[in-house]
Structure formats: C-alpha cells, structure tokens
Amino acid sequence: MSAGTGKLDVLVTDIKPINTLVKRFQFERADGRPLPNFSGGAHVVVEMKDDDRMRLNPYSLMSSPLDTSHYAISVRRDDQGRGGSLFMHNQVAVGDRLVISYPVNLFALDLRASKHLMLAGGIGITPFMAQMAQLAANGSNFELHYSCRSRSLASYAQEISAHYDHRIHLYYDDEGQQIDISTLLSGQALGTQVYVCGPRGMIDAVCSQATAAGWPDQAIHFEEFITPPTGKPFKVRLARSDKTITVGEHQSLLEAIEAAGIDAPYLCRGGACGQCETDVLSCDGSMLHNDHWLTEDQHASEKKIMPCVSRFEGELLELDR
Amino acid sequence: MSIQFKQETFRDDFTFSNSPEQIQRFPFPFDKDSFMYSVNLEPHADGRKDSAYEASFDVDEHYVSEMHDRALVLDEDPLRCQSLPHMTLAGWDVLELIMTEKSRDYPDLFTLERKGNQCHWINRPLEIDQHFTFGDETTLPHGPMEYITRQAQGDFCLLDQRNDNLWMDAGIVTTQADWSLDFDIGMNFFEWHAPVPLAHEMGIFQRALKFLLNIQQGRPARRLNWTLTINPRLDTSPENYHKWGIDKATVAPENVGDKVHLRVELQTFWRLPRSNALLFPIRCYLIKMSELVTVPKWGRRTHRVLRDIPPELADYKGFASYRDTLVAWLSQYDDGEKTSPGVWPE
Numbered sequence A: 001m002s003a004g005t006g007k008l009d010v011l012v013t014d015i016k017p018i019n020t021l022v023k024r025f026q027f028e029r030a031d032g033r034p035l036p037n038f039s040g041g042a043h044v045v046v047e048m049k050d051d052d053r054m055r056l057n058p059y060s061l062m063s064s065p066l067d068t069s070h071y072a073i074s075v076r077r078d079d080q081g082r083g084g085s086l087f088m089h090n091q092v093a094v095g096d097r098l099v100i101s102y103p104v105n106l107f108a109l110d111l112r113a114s115k116h117l118m119l120a121g122g123i124g125i126t127p128f129m130a131q132m133a134q135l136a137a138n139g140s141n142f143e144l145h146y147s148c149r150s151r152s153l154a155s156y157a158q159e160i161s162a163h164y165d166h167r168i169h170l171y172y173d174d175e176g177q178q179i180d181i182s183t184l185l186s187g188q189a190l191g192t193q194v195y196v197c198g199p200r201g202m203i204d205a206v207c208s209q210a211t212a213a214g215w216p217d218q219a220i221h222f223e224e225f226i227t228p229p230t231g232k233p234f235k236v237r238l239a240r241s242d243k244t245i246t247v248g249e250h251q252s253l254l255e256a257i258e259a260a261g262i263d264a265p266y267l268c269r270g271g272a273c274g275q276c277e278t279d280v281l282s283c284d285g286s287m288l289h290n291d292h293w294l295t296e297d298q299h300a301s302e303k304k305i306m307p308c309v310s311r312f313e314g315e316l317l318e319l320d321r
Numbered sequence B: 001m002s003i004q005f006k007q008e009t010f011r012d013d014f015t016f017s018n019s020p021e022q023i024q025r026f027p028f029p030f031d032k033d034s035f036m037y038s039v040n041l042e043p044h045a046d047g048r049k050d051s052a053y054e055a056s057f058d059v060d061e062h063y064v065s066e067m068h069d070r071a072l073v074l075d076e077d078p079l080r081c082q083s084l085p086h087m088t089l090a091g092w093d094v095l096e097l098i099m100t101e102k103s104r105d106y107p108d109l110f111t112l113e114r115k116g117n118q119c120h121w122i123n124r125p126l127e128i129d130q131h132f133t134f135g136d137e138t139t140l141p142h143g144p145m146e147y148i149t150r151q152a153q154g155d156f157c158l159l160d161q162r163n164d165n166l167w168m169d170a171g172i173v174t175t176q177a178d179w180s181l182d183f184d185i186g187m188n189f190f191e192w193h194a195p196v197p198l199a200h201e202m203g204i205f206q207r208a209l210k211f212l213l214n215i216q217q218g219r220p221a222r223r224l225n226w227t228l229t230i231n232p233r234l235d236t237s238p239e240n241y242h243k244w245g246i247d248k249a250t251v252a253p254e255n256v257g258d259k260v261h262l263r264v265e266l267q268t269f270w271r272l273p274r275s276n277a278l279l280f281p282i283r284c285y286l287i288k289m290s291e292l293v294t295v296p297k298w299g300r301r302t303h304r305v306l307r308d309i310p311p312e313l314a315d316y317k318g319f320a321s322y323r324d325t326l327v328a329w330l331s332q333y334d335d336g337e338k339t340s341p342g343v344w345p346e
C-alpha cells in the first residue's frame, strides 16, 4: 500500500453506544502487545472490507496517549453518507479483526503554548479527548469550549466535565447557547494557541475571526476530515497505467484508482495532508474540488486534483497516474 | 558477532584507524563514477547484513572512543547540547527509541528492562547501569536526550514539526562538518539550509521538506552526504576553526593518503510518536584514502568522482585547494577498468 504508514492488526474489544448517533469502538492489538505510542490529535485509517468493496476511513484517536493497551475511536452514523459509518455501526462486532494504519498526526499540539484554547463542535470533540489527557498529565494549561446540538447528543460531555471540571465549557444549540468566538479570542494572553475541530462553518468562523483579531497563522490550528462526497459517476483516463476507469456514485476517485489495482499515495483520505496530489494531464469538463490542500489558484488552474475527496463532471479527465 | 572496541583519538595525535573488517562495512557513498547532488532519500529498513545499515543505530569499533571524544567536547563547550523547553517530551521519545532499538539489535551490548515507567538500562561497552523513571528527569544525570546521545554515535538534531515546517529546537552536535547548533538552534528547515549553493534552484529543498514532513512512525528514511576532512577529526566545528582550518595546508604528495579522509554522513529520519517531532541523527564515518583504496572498486571510483566534480562543488565541500594533489595520488589506483554499479565492494 502506498500510505506512508505501517499497518496494525487489531481486535475490536468493545463497542459502546454513546447516544443515538455515536458509537465508541475500542481496539487492542491482535498479538496482545501494546499499541504504538501516539500524540494527541493523531488519527488512524480503518480498513473496511464490505463484500467486494474496500473503504478506508480516517478517525481521530480519542483514548489517552498515556495508555497504549488499547485505542478508541468514535464513529458518528451518517445515514446519507457513502456507507463507511453505517458499516462500522451495523457490521462490526466485538471480537472482529480489523486492519488499521499506524497513527498519523495532522493536528498536533504546539507544545510551546502557554495555553491551549480548544473549540470543538459535535463529533469534533474526539481529537481533543486525547490531547486533553496528554496535557493534563504534564500539568499544561488548556481550556475547551464544546458546542453540541443538544444535551442528549453531547458525546462525552459529562465524562470530560467530571474529569476536567472548570476547564470545560459546554454549549447546547437547542437551548440557544453559542460560543462567543470573538469575545473568547480577544481575552487570551500572548502565547495562546487556538485549535478548532468541528463542522466547516465553525472552522471557518474561528479561523477568520482569529485572523481578523490579529492572531498569527501559526497560532491557529484546525482539522477537518472531509468525507468524500458522493456524485454522478464519471470516467477517468489513467495515462501512466494505461487504463480507463469509471468512478461510481458512492466511490471516491482514489478508491476507484485503487480498485483498478493501482498503488496510489495517500495518508489522510480526507483532503488535508497533500499526499494524494495528482497531476491532471487534460480536463474536458469541470473538476469538483473538495480538498483543503490546494490553493484557490491551483483549483482554478485545473492542473492538480486531490483524488481522495475531489470529483469531476464532463467528458473525460486524464491523470498522470 | 562481538565488536572489538578500539582505544583511539580523534584529536592531537590522531590514532584513529579502521580495521580491515571496518573498511568492508564502510558506507561508501558513490554508486556510479560521477557525482550529482540529489536528495537520494530511501527507506531506512532491511539493512544489508554486516553493513553500516544493518542496525537502526549502528554501533561499530569506534563506539567507545567516539563517546569519550564527545564527552571531551561537551566539557569544553556545553552549548553543543541544547534543548528548548518545549522539546523535553521529544527528548524522552529519543531515549525510548534508541534504548529500544539498541537493546533489540545488540542484546549482548545493551539491555532495557521496563515495568511501567520503571526502567533499568545496561550499557556494557560504556559500563553504565542505570535505574530511572521514564518521564522523570530528576532520575537521570542529564536530560533524556543528552543522557542517551552521550551513548550513541553521531550527532542528533531534534526537529519540532509546526506550520508545515521543521524547526531545529534541540540537538547534540559534537562531530559536525562545519556547522553550529548554537547558530542554527530555533531555525526552520529553509533557514538552516541557507548556505547550500546550486541545489536551491532545483527546488529539491521544497520536495525534501515535503517528504520529511510526511515521514511516519515506524517508517524511518535515510540518505548519505559526504565531504573530505583532513586528519580523522570528528569535531570540525566553526567554533574550533582556528584548530583545524590550518590542517588543509599540511596536505602534500607524500602524506595525502593518510591525511585526507572521506567523511560520510549517514543521515536518518525518524518520526517520534509521543511528541510528533522528527529525529534527525547524523552519523559520521571516516576513512583514510589509503584505507579506501584497499577496496579496488572504491579506489577507481573515488578517483573518477573527485577528478570530474565541478569546481564550485569542490569549493563548497572545501577541498578545492588540495584537489589536484589528491587526484594525482588516487590516479595510481585507477587502472581504467570498469566498475560495477552500486556502492558495495564488488
């Protein structure tokens, strides 16, 4: 495989429903040894063999980096999605074997910070769970603001409040509560780093308000894994491999390339890491870019595409792959 | 195979030399008869048996003496080892990685016993027997990075990864080829590479950085770099230029084979799991020209490479002034025969 990571054979040792939408999965290493160490903010890519289809989805590790006897992830069910979360919810059982990647961290803490200010929305809470465990263990200064739709859907809110007490601030949409981002950002001491993980609107709001308030880019961190969007099937010519493939409605371009037996590079599969960047040789139609990696100019130039999340509509797309 | 550790010096009387076995395992850098600067990164894995690439952190016959030389340098100049405050966790990563790899690769030399955070480390060649608590600096005589790198050959840079760049935020540097940790500390990847000529235009630094940022846990990478050094001096630092700068003027036809050393850096890159930092060890290997030519292929090839290298590169690598003397001496070991591809002796 072309992921720059090794693979781990794991057993599913626990599955817990957290609320009506979210389940927590616990993995242990199949050979009984401890899992590799990792840093808060890291994710793993879970391989799902669903009949003849192979899906690989990234999930943030939420268990404590100080305890490598197991890893835990949380999966939010998406009934409209491409089926990865449904597969995890409906088909995976305790005792199953899975293959996951080594941890990769694209959302690392800046350990120079005098304070870590964290903003989470919904399932975006998971990387912060691991980061808070890491920071609490060495007495670092952090504060988490967590916004959820409702009390009943606030995954882990009780648990972290009990654990970290006044460092946790909760906001419930259905009770009319909202994080006051600008006030929050303006009251911070020099040396504070801000981290945001959640829906795109929240990430955009935090990033733009922080920038407007004069925060340097280096002090603003965000992570959003885009799930590959579905869309109309399209044809792609892979010039180097001399193959023409069709990308299905529920398939990503990267998955279609892999299904054709071609070893293509990737790391995050969510438009964030840059590993899958591919040169476009010709494009008769329009590209539907969905990544965070390429610049707007690069998107407009139609010379590059990120096959993990981006699609195409038109006659034919030709790639250097 | 047990290693016979040598007692030798890298300064003053320069008693350093390589045994015939050590010559065979030298990491010869030229895979063809000409040299072109390239990034040449490859996985650091599946090391060939009895080569410098076999172990994660190679231990050879110079180990004990090199560690003694490092201690001397640090005594004179403690700033050769520095760690910015946020790099302590990365230091523990380094200690854990080196202890784990060395005790696995050399069970007869090193032992690590561990129960939770209680550790017992035995280093037989250096006669060290240490109990300590992982994560508790007060249980070691030095900080974690310094402690373990006083027991590991080569320089070590610890690079923090932030904002899509790498930052030289800690390191121990006592065997460097003319650069200074004290000068580079806190710099990012582009800043500390700034003096390299030619290469920048090729955009290879951009590509190299992208590669390094994506190095993942359990998948280390390596590359070789080389230069020439007069006398087997490990510490050719800018701080000590007044001691070694004059050495070049001593090269003459009758001593060139013993004075001039090929200096190869085996650079490796490791993602550190707890801190997400990158460890960048730079391991220096020295070999006298007179030792190198005992391998006929290497003698022929080294002659051709050094003869044909562009003047600006000879200048950059610092041997322009004695290149002619050296090439003339090497020419007697080049009979014009073909050389086989690759770096191995034959």
Ligand code: FES
Pocket (backbone or CB within 6 Å): A265, A266, A267, A268, A269, A270, A271, A272, A273, A274, A275, A276, A277, A291, A293, A306, A307, A308, A309
């Ligand atoms: S795999 Fe990370 S951007 Fe596509």
